[in-house]
Amino acid sequence: MAEQDDELRAMATHRGLKLVKSRRRKAGGDFGLYGLKDAGGAEVFGFGADGLTADADAIRDYLRGGMRSDWSTSVETTPGPKRAPKPKPAPKPKPAPPPKPRFKPEVANLLRDLPEAKEDEAFDDLLKRPGVRIERIVSRGQATPEDAPMVQGWDEWVILLEGAAGVRIEDSAEVRLGPGDHLVIAAGQKHWVTWTARDRPSVWLAVHLDG
Structure with missing residues (x-):
């Protein structure tokens, strides 16, 4: 029983709660049952008009359900890693100017500026x-x-x-x-x-x- 109590107490502490266990021994009493209170002493779970009402399994189920809820909420609310902004494309290099020509050909036309050739060829x-x-x-x-x-x-x-x-x-x-x-x-x-x-x-x- 001591190991069970330690287990439940650790689970409750993890949830920020305090485990309460009845030790009253009387017929029809709540001996061996548990309840949970918050840090301020307010009753949270396992309390009834005649005393404590939750057995060890009920306490486990309650605490485990709360843990799952906390984990789910944490996953939903925890922001994922920020994506690095896409790098801006590098500007395209300007094309190199064409090299200056080193040679300028002289162009002539065989059919332009013809001599008259009326007398001789x-x-x-x-x-x-x-x-x-x-x-x-x-x-x-x-x-x-x-x-x-x-x-x-x-x-x-x-x-x-x-x-x-x-x-x-x-x-x-x-x-x-x-x-x-x-x-x-x-x-x-x-x-x-x-x-x-x-x-x-x-x-x-x-x-x-x-x-």
Whole structure:
């Protein structure tokens, strides 16, 4: 019994209550029964008109029910851990400015600022390198004399960019050229420009391959 009393007393103390036990021995009395009072001495549980009314099991159930209630209330009211605020995204780095160009190409146009070429054809060298020369030729009604064919000691690739013209190589028939037409004249071949347009300039691009 002493161990039981100690157990109940400890449970009551944990709840802030005081265990009361009857020790009166009389027929029909409350001997061996218990009650609970608060810290101020007010009756809380197990008291009746004729004395104490609660046995050990009733005291346990009461105190355990109170403990469960306290635990539930504590869980509901205890704030959980605060969530750390989300870090603000780092600002996007500004793109690096493009590097300043170190070289500025010179752009020219083969079909602009054309010479008139009314009397003679106009020849302009565009590029000279060992073994190669590129020139622009502008014609306007000129032709190669029949008794003075052109002959050269290197291969030539030529394209007509604008206008119209006729060409004959060796004893071939004349071929008519329009914009975009091109051909190769081999070294040593006799060739003639048989005619060029008179109403507009004819612009040639010739690549001379020497070696």
